[in-house]
Amino acid sequence: MAATADRGFRLAAPVATVLIVGCVLPLAVLFVYSFFRVDFVAIVHDPSFKNYVRVANSPTYRGLIGQAILSGGIVAAVTAVIGYPVAWAIAKRVVFAKSACLTLLLIPLYTGDLVRIFAWRVVLGAEGVVNSFLMWTGLVREPIRALLFSPFATHVVLTYDYLPFMVMGLWLAFESLDDRLLEAARDLGARETAIFLRIVLPLTSPGLVAGALMVFVLVVGDHLTPQLVGGSSGITVISAINDLFGTAFDWPLGSAIASSLLLILGLMVTVAALAVARSTWGRAVLGGE
Amino acid sequence: MTPDMRRRDLLKSVLAGAALTTLGGRAAQAAETIGWMTWENLAKDDYLAALIEKTGIKIDKTFIGTDDEQFAKLRAGGASSVDLITPGLDKVEFYVASNLLQPIDLAKVPNAAKLYDTFKATNLGKKDGKTYGIPFYWGINPIVYRADLMDKEPDWSVFFEGDKYKGKLAMRDYALEGIMIAAMYLGIPKDKMFDLDDKQLAEVKKALIAQKKLLRTYWSSIGDLTNLFATGEVVCAFSWVPPYYDLTARGLKMGMAKPKAGVIGWCDTIAIPAGVTGARLDATLKLVDYLLGPDYGKKLAYGGPYAQSTSSVRDDLPAEQQEKIFIKDLSVMNSFVWKANPPRYTEWVALWNEVKAS
Numbered sequence: 001m002a003a004t005a006d007r008g009f010r011l012a013a014p015v016a017t018v019l020i021v022g023c024v025l026p027l028a029v030l031f032v033y034s035f036f037r038v039d040f041v042a043i044v045h046d047p048s049f050k051n052y053v054r055v056a057n058s059p060t061y062r063g064l065i066g067q068a069i070l071s072g073g074i075v076a077a078v079t080a081v082i083g084y085p086v087a088w089a090i091a092k093r094v095v096f097a098k099s100a101c102l103t104l105l106l107i108p109l110y111t112g113d114l115v116r117i118f119a120w121r122v123v124l125g126a127e128g129v130v131n132s133f134l135m136w137t138g139l140v141r142e143p144i145r146a147l148l149f150s151p152f153a154t155h156v157v158l159t160y161d162y163l164p165f166m167v168m169g170l171w172l173a174f175e176s177l178d179d180r181l182l183e184a185a186r187d188l189g190a191r192e193t194a195i196f197l198r199i200v201l202p203l204t205s206p207g208l209v210a211g212a213l214m215v216f217v218l219v220v221g222d223h224l225t226p227q228l229v230g231g232s233s234g235i236t237v238i239s240a241i242n243d244l245f246g247t248a249f250d251w252p253l254g255s256a257i258a259s260s261l262l263l264i265l266g267l268m269v270t271v272a273a274l275a276v277a278r279s280t281w282g283r284a285v286l287g288g289e
Numbered sequence: 290m291t292p293d294m295r296r297r298d299l300l301k302s303v304l305a306g307a308a309l310t311t312l313g314g315r316a317a318q319a320a321e322t323i324g325w326m327t328w329e330n331l332a333k334d335d336y337l338a339a340l341i342e343k344t345g346i347k348i349d350k351t352f353i354g355t356d357d358e359q360f361a362k363l364r365a366g367g368a369s370s371v372d373l374i375t376p377g378l379d380k381v382e383f384y385v386a387s388n389l390l391q392p393i394d395l396a397k398v399p400n401a402a403k404l405y406d407t408f409k410a411t412n413l414g415k416k417d418g419k420t421y422g423i424p425f426y427w428g429i430n431p432i433v434y435r436a437d438l439m440d441k442e443p444d445w446s447v448f449f450e451g452d453k454y455k456g457k458l459a460m461r462d463y464a465l466e467g468i469m470i471a472a473m474y475l476g477i478p479k480d481k482m483f484d485l486d487d488k489q490l491a492e493v494k495k496a497l498i499a500q501k502k503l504l505r506t507y508w509s510s511i512g513d514l515t516n517l518f519a520t521g522e523v524v525c526a527f528s529w530v531p532p533y534y535d536l537t538a539r540g541l542k543m544g545m546a547k548p549k550a551g552v553i554g555w556c557d558t559i560a561i562p563a564g565v566t567g568a569r570l571d572a573t574l575k576l577v578d579y580l581l582g583p584d585y586g587k588k589l590a591y592g593g594p595y596a597q598s599t600s601s602v603r604d605d606l607p608a609e610q611q612e613k614i615f616i617k618d619l620s621v622m623n624s625f626v627w628k629a630n631p632p633r634y635t636e637w638v639a640l641w642n643e644v645k646a647s
Binding site for chain 2: 243
């Protein structure tokens with residue numbers, strides 16, 4: 001056993017090293033910088049909590065962090081609602097073309113962010129597909145300009161972009177769901193609602209939680225989509241950090257906002273994980289009870 | 290001769306040869322190959338062909354995507370591998386403050402004498418009377434508009450007043466220029482523009498929040514803005530020049546306005562990193578002089594099309610081309626507002642973000 005464990009550590013060492021050097025170390029440097037201050041182009045190594053106080057006192061940065069979390073939550077919820085039946089259908093109803101369905105689902109991801117964003121502009125623009133159709137049918141006389149360059153457009157595109165991540169997580173959960181449990185429940189007289197709430201939902205919840213977390217984190221970190229389809233409301237906390245690191249050369253304040261965001265996200269994930277682990281169904285799934 | 294001896298001899302010969310090649314190569318390189326960190330469109334082979342033919346100097350190009358990237362590279366120790374860089378006129382002081390540049394001996398750059406007066410007079414790019422960044426090429430960032438969809442030539446007020454074009458305007462997503470435009474609209478004098486006090490910043494913020502309600506979007510890539518003009522999403526924007534020429538060439542009736550209240554001028558400089566000395570410095574100065582001279586100027590005037598900061602080629606260009614690069618009527622320079630670094634720039638960026646998040 002000890003030899004196997006040793007071999008496991010040795011095999012994991014390269015990946016662990018890459019993670020530490022490529023991810024943890026830069027984040028640690030970012031965190032240390034957040035306590036410094038900037039004097040023109042010089043970073044003054046004079047540690048204080050001033051940057052964090054500025055973030056806490058700024059309605060703008062607080063609001064942007066809140067907005068990122070809200071957007072992440074909304075898109076995670078919408079993708080869950082849309083993705084749940086899709087994942088169920090692929091796992092339980094499609095027999096022959098299962099891999100084709102999954103590939104179809106992933107095709108948008110092969111095209112790259114920008115292509116997807118510009119395709120949506122063609123669909124939602126003033127002279128786009130939707131507006132042209134609405135005007136052709138006579139339902140509207142003027143194009144609905146709020147379809148594009150609005151928070152609505154941002155959330156539509158984000159939902160489309162990240163739906164595959166939700167479906168993939170859920171699909172795996174549905175694949176491992178034993179249909180005999182459902183049959184047994186039906187035989188014992190359970191209603192469909194009870195079967196869904198007491199068997200299907202708890203047993204697919206690991207996929208739901210994994211998909212939701214993935215979508216949530218990706219949405220919080222996406223600044224390109226809001227920038228290109230969100231119009232004048234397209235600012236995100238990430239683009240604000242980018243401004244501070246770039247033109248303003250205020251790396252410490254940018255680092256403080258980034259670290260605050262990371263801390264809040266970390267806390268939210270921990271609380272969510274604890275809540276799941278403490279719930280009855282969470283214990284059932286994780287603990288095998 | 291034993292096999293061992295033969296091996297030793299062979300090894301010696303190879304090592305000696307390698308050493309000679311390395312030393313010889315480096316010596317030759319030092320005399321003739323210079324590294325230029327610049328924008329891709331400024332270092333096309335045919336732009337530099339005349340210099341290479343005349344002097345034998347070879348140019349090793351490194352391309353940059355943003356000025357910030359160039360600064361970051363130099364700060365991270367990249368200065369040792371490059372002999373000439375291309376910072377924006379307003380950014381030179383960052384490099385000087387970081388001790389990354391050396392003063393340029395203008396006596397060794399004869400074409401510098403032909404700099405337009407506005408570039409000779411500016412304090413940007415200089416410190417303690419010494420020039421660290423020589424203005425190299427320049428242009429303006431005007432208002433570009435769809436002349437077929439607007440009644441008259443706009444000025445800055447179109448971005449702040451009325452609602453005729455509400456939802457059809459765009460502004461660049463850049464705090465510095467956004468606040469400069471608001472300051473020009475509010476009538477704040479050019480010489481006070483970068484030292485706004487709290488009251489002025491509050492007025493600017495109020496104007497920018499009013500502006501946001503009129504905007505379709507903030508643009509961040511010029512290709513994207515061109516696209517927005519073409520699809521009619523945007524009819525008027527604070528822009529760069531390319532959409533005007535690109536869309537005119539595609540048959541759209543475009544207009545370009547240069548408001549009397551002030552036009553934002555941009556200018557890039559050429560600057561020499563602190564560690565460049567000896568033969569490499571001499572060769573670099575030859576390149577600097579060439580970049581300010583007529584051969585390069587002509588290529589840039591047609592190829593860019595951009596204007597050099599010197600008058601080297603002006604009189605050889607037809608009036609139409611002069612017009613295209615804004616050097617036919619040099620009085621346009623009187624309304625120029627050069628970008629500079631506001632001492633409270635972090636607050637400017639915070640204000641810009643507050644406006645966008647409002």
